[in-house]
Amino acid sequence: DPEFQGRKDRKIAGRTEDAYIGGEWKYAEASFGRVGRSWGPIGFAGLQLGNDAYTYDHLYSRFGTERIHISTVLARLDNYVISPGVETTRYFSTHRLGVHRGGFEAGLSESYLYSGVSRGLEFSLINPVNVYALSWRNEKIDGNLSFGGDAAYATRSFGTFSTQLYLDDIQIDRCDTVCHEPSSYGVTFSAEGLPLTGDQKWFASYTRVSNLVYHTPNVSERYSIYGVGLGRGFSDYDEMRIGADVAVIPRTPLRFYVSRRRQGEGDYRLPYPDKSDFATTPGIFAGTVWTTTRAGVSGAMTVGRDFSISGDGGVNRSVNRFHQAGRDQTKFEGRAKVTWIPRWLIHFE
Numbered sequence: 644d645p646e647f648q649g650r651k652d653r654k655i656a657g658r659t660e661d662a663y664i665g666g667e668w669k670y671a672e673a674s675f676g677r678v679g680r681s682w683g684p685i686g687f688a689g690l691q692l693g694n695d696a697y698t699y700d701h702l703y704s705r706f707g708t709e710r711i712h713i714s715t716v717l718a719r720l721d722n723y724v725i726s727p728g729v730e731t732t733r734y735f736s737t738h739r740l741g742v743h744r745g746g747f748e749a750g751l752s753e754s755y756l757y758s759g760v761s762r763g764l765e766f767s768l769i770n771p772v773n774v775y776a777l778s779w780r781n782e783k784i785d786g787n788l789s790f791g792g793d794a795a796y797a798t799r800s801f802g803t804f805s806t807q808l809y810l811d812d813i814q815i816d817r818c819d820t821v822c823h824e825p826s827s828y829g830v831t832f833s834a835e836g837l838p839l840t841g842d843q844k845w846f847a848s849y850t851r852v853s854n855l856v857y858h859t860p861n862v863s864e865r866y867s868i869y870g871v872g873l874g875r876g877f878s879d880y881d882e883m884r885i886g887a888d889v890a891v892i893p894r895t896p897l898r899f900y901v902s903r904r905r906q907g908e909g910d911y912r913l914p915y916p917d918k919s920d921f922a923t924t925p926g927i928f929a930g931t932v933w934t935t936t937r938a939g940v941s942g943a944m945t946v947g948r949d950f951s952i953s954g955d956g957g958v959n960r961s962v963n964r965f966h967q968a969g970r971d972q973t974k975f976e977g978r979a980k981v982t983w984i985p986r987w988l989i990h991f992e
Contacts, residue, residue: 673703809856809874954979
């Protein structure tokens with residue numbers, strides 16, 4: 644796995660993927676440890692908080708009722724090495740105000756990634772009900788600020804409609820042409836459970852993540868952990884998908900789909916463009932665009948009481964594969980996953 648940053652000098656390598664402890668009460672919930680979290684629509688990693696990266700240790704809390712609540716994630720990220728013996732510590736704070744009424748749910752969120760040599764947790768960015776944008780503006784707290792918004796509406800007969808918006812850097816200040824950098828943003832639209840015939844449903848979705856999203860001129864404030872985005876794992880792409888959920892095999896839902904993805908050469912791991920290059924930096928689809936059209940099927944099933952099997956397979960038609968002009972290829976690609984969850988219980992009396 645090219646994204647695994649641990650030791651690879653032995654035949655067997657591993658990591659702790661899930662390890663957390665928590666508690667739930669009537670108006671509050673709290674947990675500490677590592678577990679994947681995502682504030683995104685069905686079928687997508689969240690644009691602001693997603694689970695594409697390996698799990699990482701963090702403190703999670705939620706206060707309020709189902710109708711109105713505040714959720715917070717606080718984490719210390721990996722250090723950034725400036726020079727031998729000199730490292731910046733990196734921290735991540737994000738919170739979301741959510742409301743829920745009937746079939747409608749919406750939320751507003753902020754995230755803040757800050758770093759510095761010997762810099763520690765800052766109380767204004769721990770406070771779950773503080774507005775990070777005001778502290779950034781008025782208290783001169785250095786860091787990478789971003790905003791998010793989401794909404795979903797579930798109907799009884801016509802499916803669920805969802806949308807999410809992520810704003811990383813939008814030009815609003817007055818300045819000369821040199822500082823007019825391309826806007827950094829992400830959007831997602833999805834419709835799930837749309838009526839088709841009988842128990843069959845269909846779905847459709849579109850998502851876009853711009854070129855310069857998730858990275859800044861300050862490398863230590865890059866929106867990632869161990870080189871993988873805290874939201875999405877890729878930038879500079881869009882993807883459209885349409886398909887059907889088919890119930891033809893008992894206890895084995897299948898999803899047939901066709902998708903088309905356009906991936907530019909933009910990457911948040913690359914250096915941020917110089918101000919003199921802003922005018923020629925595309926907002927999306929930098930360089931040679933790699934286009935992939937896929938026809939596939941995914942599904943999952945339970946075997947016995949302790950095992951589950953899931954998989955996704957299909958045919959990809961790639962044009963300009965790996966951003967090499969003229970390198971076209973058609974091939975089958977798929978994956979399968981077997982999960983064992985033993986029914987072991989420990990009782991404390």
